[in-house]
Amino acid sequence: MSTPATEPLIRVRGVSKHFGSFTAVDNIDLDIESGELFVLLGGSGCGKTTLLRMLAGFESASSGSITIDGADMAGVEPYARPVNMMFQSYALFPHMTVENNVAYGLKRDGVARAERRQRVDEMLAMVELDSFAKRKPHQLSGGQRQRVALARALVKRPKVLLLDEPLGALDKRLREQTQFELMQLQDKLGTTFVVVTHDQEEAMTLATRIAVMDEGRFVQVGSPAEIYETPCSRFVASFIGSANMIEGSVIEVNGETVVVEGEGGNNRFEVNHSEPVSVGDSVCLAIRPEKIDIALVTDQAATGSQNRLSGTIKELAYLGGTSILRVETEGGRVFEVTSPNRLRSVSGKHVFDWDDAVTMSFPASNAILLTS
Numbered sequence: 121m122s123t124p125a126t127e128p129l130i131r132v133r134g135v136s137k138h139f140g141s142f143t144a145v146d147n148i149d150l151d152i153e154s155g156e157l158f159v160l161l162g163g164s165g166c167g168k169t170t171l172l173r174m175l176a177g178f179e180s181a182s183s184g185s186i187t188i189d190g191a192d193m194a195g196v197e198p199y200a201r202p203v204n205m206m207f208q209s210y211a212l213f214p215h216m217t218v219e220n221n222v223a224y225g226l227k228r229d230g231v232a233r234a235e236r237r238q239r240v241d242e243m244l245a246m247v248e249l250d251s252f253a254k255r256k257p258h259q260l261s262g263g264q265r266q267r268v269a270l271a272r273a274l275v276k277r278p279k280v281l282l283l284d285e286p287l288g289a290l291d292k293r294l295r296e297q298t299q300f301e302l303m304q305l306q307d308k309l310g311t312t313f314v315v316v317t318h319d320q321e322e323a324m325t326l327a328t329r330i331a332v333m334d335e336g337r338f339v340q341v342g343s344p345a346e347i348y349e350t351p352c353s354r355f356v357a358s359f360i361g362s363a364n365m366i367e368g369s370v371i372e373v374n375g376e377t378v379v380v381e382g383e384g385g386n387n388r389f390e391v392n393h394s395e396p397v398s399v400g401d402s403v404c405l406a407i408r409p410e411k412i413d414i415a416l417v418t419d420q421a422a423t424g425s426q427n428r429l430s431g432t433i434k435e436l437a438y439l440g441g442t443s444i445l446r447v448e449t450e451g452g453r454v455f456e457v458t459s460p461n462r463l464r465s466v467s468g469k470h471v472f473d474w475d476d477a478v479t480m481s482f483p484a485s486n487a488i489l490l491t492s
C-alpha cells in the first residue's frame with residue numbers, strides 16, 4: 121500500500137482509446153506528481169489531444185483507469201473534475217471584456233460577486249493584464265489573448281491545468297517569451313500543468329518531464345536532459361534534436377567500450393556501453409552535431425584522438441551564433457557538425473569555409489549506442 125503522501129496527483133493505468141477499429145491511444149501508464157509541468161510531445165495524430173481530453177473528461181477511455189487526486193474519474197463529468205482545460209483556439213467570448221471573460225466560469229459556479237471581483241483582479245495582476253480589464257479580445261495582441269485564456273482557466277483554481285498547444289497561435293519570438301512567462305506562472309501558483317505540444321524545443325524549455333508519443337504509445341518518459349542525452353531508441357534520438365545516425369554491427373566488446381563497424385565497412389567507432397550487446401549485434405550509433413570536435417587539418421592539435429575522421433566541408437550554413445557544417449568523409453559518409461562562432465568576424469571569413477579539409481573527432485562517451 122502506498123501512503124497518501126506519495127500518491128501521484130494523476131495516475132493513468134492501461135488507458136486506451138479506440139475510434140471504431142482505429143486505436144488513437146494505446147495502453148498508456150502514467151504518473152504525474154503534484155507541481156509538475158508535464159509535457160506530452162509527439163507528431164501530429166499521435167494521440168496527444170485524445171489523451172488530454174480523457175484527462176479532462178471530454179472523452180471517455182475505451183479501457184483502463186484514470187485517478188486524479190485520489191478519486192477514480194470514471195463517469196465523472198468534466199466540470200466535476202479538479203482540472204481545467206485551455207483549448208488551442210482560446211475560445212474567448214468576443215463580446216465580453218477581459219474581466220468578464222475571466223469571471224465567466226466563477227459566475228456560472230455561483231461564486232459571490234465580491235469574491236469573484238477579488239479573484240479576477242488577482243488573476244489579471246498575475247498575468248499582467250490588470251490595465252486591460254475593460255478591453256475586448258479584439259483590442260488585444262495574440263500574446264495578451266493567450267494570457268486572458270490562461271487567467272480564465274486558472275481563476276477557478278484547478279489542481280491540474282491541461283493546455284493543448286497553448287502557444288501554437290503565437291509567432292516564434294512571442295512564443296519563446298511566453299514559454300518563460302508560463303513557467304514563472306506555474307512556479308508561482310504551484311498548479312500542475314499538463315501541456316501538449318508537437319514542438320520539441322518548446323517541450324525541452326517547459327517541461328519537468330516529457331513523454332514522447334508515437335502512434336498512441338509512450339516511447340520514452342523522462343526529464344529533457346534524459347531524453348536528449350540518453351534517448352532509448354532510434355526514433356527518440358532522431359525526433360528530439362538532430363543526430364548523426366550510423367547503422368552498423370558490434371565487432372568488439374571491451375570493458376568500457378564497444379567497437380562498432382559502420383555499414384559499408386572500413387569505418388570503426390568506439391562508443392561507451394549503455395546497454396548489453398554482443399559481437400555481431402546490429403546496432404545504431406547516434407552522435408549529436410555539437411558533440412563532434414572539428415578542426416582544419418592544418419590545426420592538428422585541436423581535435424582529440426578517439427574516433428578521428430577526416431573529411432571535406434560540403435555545405436555550410438551560417439546561423440550567427442553557430443554554423444552548421446556538413447562534412448563528407450573519405451568513405452562517403454556525411455556528418456552534420458555544429459560549430460559555435462566564438463570569435464567575432466567582420467570580414468565575413470570564419471574558421472571554416474566550403475571545401476576545407478577538416479578533421480573530426482569525438483570521445484567514446486559522446487556517442488549513444490542504440491539497440492532499438
Ligand SMILES: Nc1ncnc2c1ncn2[C@@H]1O[C@H](COP(=O)(O)OP(=O)(O)O)[C@@H](O)[C@H]1O
Pocket residue numbers: 139142144162163164165166167168169170171
Ligand atoms: N473523434 C474522433 N473520431 C475518430 N478519430 C479520431 C477522433 N479524434 C481523434 N481521432 C484520430 O485519432 C488520432 C489521434 O488524434 P489526436 O489525439 O487529435 O492527435 P494529436 O493531438 O497528437 O495530433 C488521429 O489519427 C485522429 O484522426
Ligand SMILES: [Mg+2]
Pocket residue numbers: 168169170
Ligand atoms: Mg492535437
